[in-house]
Amino acid sequence: MVSLKELIKQESTKPELFLAGSSACAGCSSVLALRWALKALGKRTVIVSPACCANVYIGLWPKTSPAVPYINMAFAAGASAAAGVVAGYEALGKKDINVLTWAGDGGTVDIGIQALSGAIERNTNFIYACYDNEGYMNTGTQRSSSTPKYTVTTTTPLGKHMHKKDVAQIIAAHDIPYVATCLATDPVDVYNTFMEAKAVHGPKYIHILSPCAPGWRFDVSDTVKMGNLAVESGFFLLWKQVDGRMEIKGKSLKALDKEKRVPVKDYFKPQGRFRKLTEEQISEMQDWVDRRCDRMARRLQSEADL
Amino acid sequence: MKTEQEKEQTIIMSGNYAAAWGAKCSKVKVVSAYPITPQTTVVEKLSEFVDNKELDANYIRVESEHSVMAALVGSSMTGARSFSATSGQGLLYMTEMLHWVSSSRLPIVTTIASRGIAPPWNIWADYTDILSIRDCGWIIQFASTHQEIFDSILMAYKIAENSEINLPYFIVYGGFIQSHTSKPVRIPPQKLIDDFLPQPPKDGWGHINLDPDKPITHGNLVMPEQEYLDFRFLMQDAMIKSKETIKKTINGFNTKFGRNYNGLVEEYCCEDADVVVIAYGALAEQNKIAVDQMRAKGCKAGSLKLRYIRPFPTEELLELFNGKVEVIGVVDRGTAFGNPTGGPISTEVMSLLFRAKRKVKALPCIWGIGGRNVTVDDQVGLYEKLLRIKNKNEYPTDETCQHGTVWMGLKIGV
């Protein structure tokens, strides 16, 4: 685990692997996370990226930002194409290349979940990272199954009716050697998570909450604040499960304590996508968050008792 | 004493096993496949080869056909020779990725044991599967014997991996009658095969190689005024240029292995024929018997087998039309609903007639779909229809002829 200070010192002298010229929106946290993920993974990395914002924000042809090989991939094929790259390298005896799938939540929890589940079940030696901006942003903010309940999107103009699918827990149920959630707006968390994942052989899954100013409708200067509020309110929990053992990350510890948990209302308020919530709905969402935090706390307790 | 590597073997095997043997002897490095009748025994045999270490390859046993082709996009981009096999629904399910492969110009080879498309379920020979994706940038060759299935795979890699071409390659044969019957197949000495088909270059294909030391980005968004159109032209250009490469490769193969495969088409008694049936697949092979029977009756019948439909044998067909033939029957074993003839290839072949220097009459026909049996008598019947057109200008009017196309064996009149 490196600290912020060490990280800045150590990385300031290394060549950048995500170059200037990205066409991401101002304040995009997904592109920030990719940049720090690459710092952790290093030069010997290949990225497979299914249809998502990343396919656009890396730059339009003939420009490109990644200084490592990057393949634009079909929407459903992020994990399967990466599995092919891994198989090709293995068959040709090429070792020490990190294969990374970089996908949005739609490409992960919806159209890509089958290929992802398959690649993990087959024990593919790769990292699958989902940056979760809680909607289809590439195509203009439609709902995904990772969009929270009551969110206004262009396909849920009156608010979504169902809760967010907890895909990281679905992946955890695959008996995967490494699965973690992390926060795009926290470069140290991103860096450390990818460093840990890189050291594990087999499938690794990283779910990155990625606040998105245009999709969530908050001011571009507030990206980091939104990320922090998501965690402090317990709306998004930072945890990892290594070899089956669940651990909560330090930043989320506070949120497990009801007294210290920031009200979910404070997280919702600055975001235009939650503008249609009634007081009743906000309190329903608060209950939902409280229940999930309690469940996590109980789970941690029972693991500690083991 | 000859070593294992220097021996030729003759093994009795099914068409599907011939496909698996073709992949094995091509020393493919990555296989990905998903079971579907009637292709299944190809993937079973390949699993056996890989698990018994008879084939040094990585076999990715994915969870769907979409993932099959996606995985092969990944593996082929690393420079690994990659193989798959599928049928019917499976081929349709991988459609999006078929374009990904061809537009990335990856030399992947895939065999198709063709079957009918559901509903209703139908697992017997019918080429609607391959015909419905005929325009996605893959070379498409039909193999009408077991030996041809095996041999074609060796040639396919040689053609596809040629840096002037770099197009993926389908080898197609009919489900069951070809996939599941057994015949002797000659497996040449591995040394001779390796000599004909060396391993691909270590640094990948010329245009793409996923190497962190030489990073590239592949597939970024291009704007309308940029080179999208040009990339597409280059694919058509490669298709057209592949005709020469195909012919050269076949010639080289014939010499090296003592075979006598033709080029894009195979003509049988066409030189002096008045009536010629143009077809593809195993029924085109069987059609030669009908020609013999017609010839025995003194009729000048001929048969032209399309060995390839992509690239399309335009020149060969025009040569036929500019010669002596007066009436052609053009047969599809598959459907294309709503097109001028109901059959995709008959429409394409007939569209060339306007480029011919002389008038040739034509009768489109659909036979054998969903595995419907087509006998030599049925094929003779088609020649008789062609002769009536030639002699009396009489087109068939019986209930099997609907909207200008003969639906051989049709039971309901419209």
Ligand SMILES: Cc1ncc(C[n+]2csc(CCOP(=O)(O)OP(=O)(O)O)c2C)c(N)n1
């Ligand atoms: C098969 C297919 N269906 C639909 C699309 C259109 N499409 C492209 S990106 C996208 C949404 C991507 O959403 P997500 O994965 O959440 O990534 P984000 O855009 O939010 O970064 C959609 C629907 C496509 N490219 N392919």
Ligand code: SF4
């Ligand atoms: S829409 Fe959101 S995720 Fe996409 S580039 Fe813009 S800020 Fe980033």
